[in-house]
Amino acid sequence: MTATLSVQSTAAMNHNWRIGFRQTVAMSKRSVLALWRQPALVVPSMIFPLFFAALGTSSFGRAINLPGFPKVDSFLDFSLAGTIVQGVLFGSVQSGSALATDIENGFFYRLMAAPSSRLGILVGRLAGAAAYGAFQTLFFSLLLLPFGMSIKGGPLGVLIMVVSGGLIAIAISGFMAAAALKTGSSEAVQGIFPLVFIMLFFSSAFFPRQTMSGAYKHIADFNPISHLIEGMRDICIDGLSSGAIARAILVPIAIMIVSFTLALRALAQRIAAQ
C-alpha cells in the first residue's frame, strides 16, 4: 500500500512538473510574441547599440594602435561584445518593464487567481528575455561581419557567444524583474535605465580597461559589466580558450544566481502581500 501511494505521489509530482513546464513555455512564448508584435519596444535596443558601434568605429578607429589596446584588426572587433551587452541591457529593461505592466494592468493577478505555476510567471519572462538576448547576439554578430569585423573564435565561438548573450539577458532581466515585482511600476523600472547606462559607461564596454587610469580604472575593474563583456570579447578577438569560455559562461551564471534569488524573493513577497 505504501509502495502504491509512493508511486501515485511520484506520478502526481511528475504530472505537476509537466503542467508547470508547459505553463512556463506558454509564458515564454507570450513574452517573445509581445516583442514581435510591438516592434517599437524592440527597435531602440537593436538600433542604438549599432549606432554607437558605427559611431565608435569611425571616431575611435585610430585608437587601436595605442599602447595597451588589445591587438585587433578593426575597432569593430573590439566593440562587438560591448554592442551586444548594450543591446541586451536595453532589452532587459524592456523585459522588466513588461512584467511591471502586467502587474499594473492586472494580468499578473489574473494569473495568480488561475491555477498556474507561480514560478512559471517569473521563469517564463526570463526565458523570453534569454531568447531575445540570444537573438540579439546572433543578429549583431552576423550584421557586423560584412563591415570588416572578424570573430576569431569562429562558428563555435559565435555559438558560445549566443549562449552567453542569453545568460547575460537572464542575469540582467532578473534584477529588472525583481524591481518590477517589488514596485509594480513600469515607470520605476524605466527609472533604473539611467543607472544601467551609467554602469555601462563606467565599464570596459567602449574602451579597454588597460587604457584607463585612476579612479575610472578602479571602477571599471570592479564593475561586473566589464567582466560580462570581456569573456565574450576574448572569444571575438583572441579566439577560443578555456579561460575565455569559462568567463563568457560562468560570470553571467554567477550574476544570474544573485539576480534570480532577488527576483524569487520579490515574487514571494508580492504573492504573500496579495
Add this chain to the structure above:
Amino acid sequence: MSTTSPSEFAGTTMRSASALSTRALRNTRRMPSTFLPTLAMPIFQSIAFAGTFFAITKVPGFPTDRSINWYMPLAVCMGAAFGGVGLGFSAIKDMENGFFDRLRMAPTPRRSLIIGPLISCYIRTLVVVTVVLLVSIGFGARPTSGVVGLAMLYIAALGLSTVSAGWGLGIAFRFRDMRGAAIMQLTLFLTMFLSSAQTPLNVMTGWLHTVARYNPATNILRLSRQGFLGDVTWDGVWGGLVALVGLSVLTLWFARRGLDSLDR
C-alpha cells in the same frame, strides 16, 4: 477705435513673456525632478566620457591632453540642447491639460508664448553651464584662454538652447501629444553625435568624417571648445556663430509657424 503702437505692443509682449517665464521657473522650483536630469546628465557625461575615452587624447593630432577639456563642452552643449527641447515637453503637457488653450484665448501677443518659455530656458541653461563647468574644473578641466574662452562656451550653450527650443516647440505645436517627444530627442541626439562630438575631424575615419564636416553642430562644438583647446581664434568662432544664428532663425520660424497652425 484705438490702435496699439509698436512700443506698447513690445511692452505687452515682454510683460506676458515675463509672466510665462516666471511660471516656468516656479514649475522648476516646485518640481525639481523636471530639471534635475537636465543638470545631472551633462555632469555625468562630462566625467564618464573623460574617464572612458581618456586614452584617445594620445592619438596624434588630438588637440588637448586633458580629455575633460574636450568632453566637457560637449556635455554642456548636450545639456543646453536637451534643456531646450524640454520646452517642447512642457508645451505638450500644457496642450494635453488644456492650459495652452487658455493661453491662446488670452489677449496676449502670440510671440510671447515662445519668448516667455525661452527666457526661462536661458536661465536654466546658465545654471547648467555654470554647475557643469565648476564640477568639471574639480575633475581636472582647465580653461586655456580666460574669460573670452568661457564666454564662447556660454554663447554656444545659449545659442544651442535657442535652436533646440525652437525645434522642440515647433514639433510640439505640430504633434500636440507625446509622440513628438521621441522625434525631438532622437533628432537632437543624432545631430549632436554625428559631428565632432567624440573626436576632432582630423582623428575621425570613414563615413563619419564626411557627415561631421557638413554638420553645423561641428561648428557649434568648435565654438564651445575655444576656451579649452588653446587661444580663441576668429577661425574657430565665426562658423559656430553663423550656424547658431542661422539655425535659431530657422527653428524659431518653425515654432512660430507651428503656433499659428494651432489657430487654423
